[in-house]
Amino acid sequence: MATLKVKTDSLNLRRSPEIKDGNIITSLPLAQTVEVVDGNPANRFWEVKTIVNGSTLKGFVSAAFLRQFVSSAKEALISAAVKEWLRFERGNKLEFEDPQYKYVGEYWSKIGLNLDGKDRDQPWSAAFISFVARAAGYNDFKFAPAHSTYVYDAVKKRKSNVTTAPFWGFKITEHKPQLGDLVCRWRENPITSIDSLPSGGFKSHCDIVVEIRDSEVRTLGGNVNHSVSITAYPLNSSGFLRPASNVYGVLRNNF
Template sequence: MNDKAIDSRMFIANVRGTPRFGNNIVGVLNQSDPVVVTGEQVGDRWLPCSVTLDGEQRDVFVSKNVLRDQVSPAKERLMRECVKQWLRFDKGNAKEHHSPHFNFVGEFWQAIPLNLDGKDRDVPWSAAFISFCVKTARGYSGFKFAAAHSKYAHQAIRRRNENVDGPYWGFRINEHKPQLGDMVCRSRAGSGATYDFALNNDAFKSHCDIVVRIAKDHVVTIGGNVRHSVSKTNYAINSNGFLEGNGKVYAVLRNNR
């Protein structure tokens, strides 16, 4: 019996009472919800699974196309927290300054901690979101919680170059293929940040998102203060699995936990 976890292409997966398409949907699972495969495949795609729906354990069928192997517990917790916040912000449709979401932004700021919320619209909160998710996930001791992405990106790149253990190591985009729980870092507001610049500096305009899904030609990430919400972003990857970058992505932070 293999442990699996949902990884839907649309962040949502239908679970069915019988192994076929049709009027047999008994529930919906979000990405990173746990699934246990309980038997052999039926037909061309259907796997018998045990899942939790509305607090009740159910035996259902799930398409193999929306399942992925589990990764480490720390990575799973981190991605689950990202998805939780994405759902809390109505899948990117809720805005930072609206009620009650401005209070949720305030929770992110407390991870630093700073006494701000979503009504402080002149202060970017994307790094506070990352700090909140990493802290809530647990298992990332030594992470540089900060109000600026450049602080922990610089830390991760320095640690990798100096071979110092840490929860994240920073790589050039042609050195490491992004994996679940990693971070994609790009320059912001014309800063023109590069890997070498980030190696030697910890104060520059930047943005990072957490990878929650690997597809054939792109990775899906979740980040905060993206279109004034918690939203997903797709980053293209080439046939070898490396980020294309498009001139803005300067580093991939590898999740070592």
């Protein structure tokens, strides 16, 4: 029996392979692992079993919203980001609420800063990426309170052909975003390309790719709408990021 992942943010687990009132057992979150019991390609709904809150559940899900596993390191990064998304109740809880502000404090503490979500003039999106990368075991990642630190490193490591680096920086016309990559966009001062980064640091934001659709990729990031939230970035017909939403580059996950 195949083991697959949920590839959308909410997938209904049903008692029977049909849509009707009272048929939903629960909603499975993004990156939930399911084991296929009966996966006939001719059927819309597949029978699966999965573990939710320590209990094994069995039911039917739409096969269109399941995906194959990627590398264990990429799955670890995605799962670590999803764990935080769920702690923020799928983006419905805000950074200054209790206990969510304490989670922001955890992100800061891992890079040696005594801040939390009540310090609302302190953007914490890079602290979030650093926290998630550390939780996923990316020990060579440049943990920092600013995105520019690890973006510089990803560009440098690609130019030096350091194949052990967790990420390499690419222009949006060079690499099609994949699961576990980082999509980066500028803040305040425009950046035309990842090949023309300003020196001395810059304001930026990056999100982790957690879902790929035909016309967009969906990402998870911290300090997005004052929470851990999903953002969609449009793709062109060839699968590359469109130059929209201030996007200047993509960091390819080498793991």
